[in-house]
Amino acid sequence: MRTVLVVFLGFVMLALESPLLYQLRLNFYAPDLALCVIVYLAMTRPLLYGALGAFLLGFFKDGFAGSPMGMYMQILTTAYYLTHYAVERVTIRTWLQLMLLTFCASAVSSTLFFLLSVVFDRNFAHSQLVFKMLIPHALVTAPFAPIVFYLLQRFDKLPATNETRVFFE
Amino acid sequence: MLDLFNRYRHIWVSVILLTMPLMFLYVSGRRAHQNSLLERSLLRITSPVQNVSNAIVGRIRGLWNDYIDLVGVRRENKRLKEQIDILRYQRNRMIEVESDNRRLLRMLKYTKRFDKEHERRRAIFARVIGWDLTPYYRALKVRIDRGKEDRIDAGDPVVTYEGVVGRILKVSGDYAEVMLLADSRSRVAVKVHPNGPSGTLQGRTDKQRYTTLFRFLHPTDKVHKDDRVLTSGLDRKFPAGLIVGYIADDRQTQLGNHYEFQVIPAVNFSNLREVLVLVRRDDVEKKPVEKKRR
Numbered sequence: 153m154r155t156v157l158v159v160f161l162g163f164v165m166l167a168l169e170s171p172l173l174y175q176l177r178l179n180f181y182a183p184d185l186a187l188c189v190i191v192y193l194a195m196t197r198p199l200l201y202g203a204l205g206a207f208l209l210g211f212f213k214d215g216f217a218g219s220p221m222g223m224y225m226q227i228l229t230t231a232y233y234l235t236h237y238a239v240e241r242v243t244i245r246t247w248l249q250l251m252l253l254t255f256c257a258s259a260v261s262s263t264l265f266f267l268l269s270v271v272f273d274r275n276f277a278h279s280q281l282v283f284k285m286l287i288p289h290a291l292v293t294a295p296f297a298p299i300v301f302y303l304l305q306r307f308d309k310l311p312a313t314n315e316t317r318v319f320f321e
Numbered sequence: 322m323l324d325l326f327n328r329y330r331h332i333w334v335s336v337i338l339l340t341m342p343l344m345f346l347y348v349s350g351r352r353a354h355q356n357s358l359l360e361r362s363l364l365r366i367t368s369p370v371q372n373v374s375n376a377i378v379g380r381i382r383g384l385w386n387d388y389i390d391l392v393g394v395r396r397e398n399k400r401l402k403e404q405i406d407i408l409r410y411q412r413n414r415m416i417e418v419e420s421d422n423r424r425l426l427r428m429l430k431y432t433k434r435f436d437k438e439h440e441r442r443r444a445i446f447a448r449v450i451g452w453d454l455t456p457y458y459r460a461l462k463v464r465i466d467r468g469k470e471d472r473i474d475a476g477d478p479v480v481t482y483e484g485v486v487g488r489i490l491k492v493s494g495d496y497a498e499v500m501l502l503a504d505s506r507s508r509v510a511v512k513v514h515p516n517g518p519s520g521t522l523q524g525r526t527d528k529q530r531y532t533t534l535f536r537f538l539h540p541t542d543k544v545h546k547d548d549r550v551l552t553s554g555l556d557r558k559f560p561a562g563l564i565v566g567y568i569a570d571d572r573q574t575q576l577g578n579h580y581e582f583q584v585i586p587a588v589n590f591s592n593l594r595e596v597l598v599l600v601r602r603d604d605v606e607k608k609p610v611e612k613k614r615r
Contacts, residue, residue, distance in 0.1 A: 171375040203334065203338050222346035229339055272349070
């Protein structure tokens with residue numbers, strides 16, 4: 153149930169992200185808030201619940217971003233699995249480690265975006281731009297991870313739960 | 322079979338979650354110009370939400386720009402106000418300079434004409450540097466920046482291109498005092514142009530305005546309102562033909578054995594900035610010769 157609430161919060165973030173970034177004229181340097189939610193799910197949820205959440209969030213992102221159906225579903229689900237895999241092997245306890253993990257996840261998602269576009273989109277002609285923006289985009293997204301984490305943890309605390317927290321305890 | 326599914330549930334679900342988007346992508350790529358049912362449903366969910374969020378963010382931004390983020394506006398407002406002050410000052414200065422320029426040009430033209438027409442006197446330009454204000458009346462004396470060095474003597478006429486101002490009362494060093502026509506001690510021999518009588522123009526001390534009285538001996542019906550009053554030259558102080566003022570109204574009043582009309586001076590004494598002193602040519606030419614002899 154709480155996973156659904158987190159996905160709903162991600163949905164709200166997606167809804168606000170696009171107009172906010174348009175108003176602030178930050179289209180190219182926009183942080184990927186959905187990816188931050190995915191990293192959060194990967195660190196706090198059991199594999200299948202988190203994967204379903206990531207899939208759903210990808211579905212919504214496809215709707216908001218106007219990308220071909222399945223693009224972000226694939227990217228976010230794959231990013232979720234990879235992050236989950238990484239988190240099982242590496243201990244993440246500080247904000248810096250969290251930002252580094254988000255940076256890597258962002259770089260992976262940009263690469264996936266490139267690969268999927270090349271394979272499935274015949275008219276794709278922005279490969280250079282994707283690689284040019286890969287690092288800046290990851291750098292912009294990483295600092296937002298602690299903020300999103302903080303918000304989601306506050307949100308997670310609302311229903312009574314005994315689950316152990318990874319961060320900010 | 323169910324047992325097998327439960328045991329490898331993670332793998333099955335993961336495979337489905339990872340392959341389904343690829344199928345969507347494939348279908349979407351094949352039918353790029355057609356939206357599937359799923360896509361249409363997704364757009365139906367996201368579009369209204371996006372509209373609402375857009376409106377909210379737009380409203381927040383509007384509030385921020387119009388009511389909160391006014392630091393820049395205040396600074397710009399201050400800067401613009403300062404700029405307006407500077408421009409206003411420059412504009413006033415330009416108007417003043419233009420007015421000075423126009424007045425000085427007219428003064429120069431008048432000086433040239435006067436010097437050409439008169440053999441006995443020549444005009445010397447002087448600036449008004451001070452006003453003698455009495456506590457009870459208007460200014461009746463002004464001080465100019467020319468004195469003995471410029472061969473100015475007491476009694477020399479003082480004029481502008483508009484008309485007679487008065488005469489030199491006192492000369493001290495590099496300065497001289499001018500008694501205005503409106504001073505009650507002032508007397509000028511005048512005549513009414515074109516066919517009016519001759520007489521004397523006498524100053525009249527008045528709190529409200531600068532005014533003078535034209536006095537003559539015999540009653541006349543040849544004087545009308547706005548007739549020009551000119552110097553007659555009979556007092557041998559003012560050259561003949563200089564404008565002194567204008568008849569204020571047709572009413573002539575008798576005072577003893579004199580008759581009088583009120584005359585409005587031609588010169589506006591309130592705006593006096595520069596004047597011309599009409600010095601004797603004889604003096605101008607004589608003095609350097611005397612200096613040479615010494």
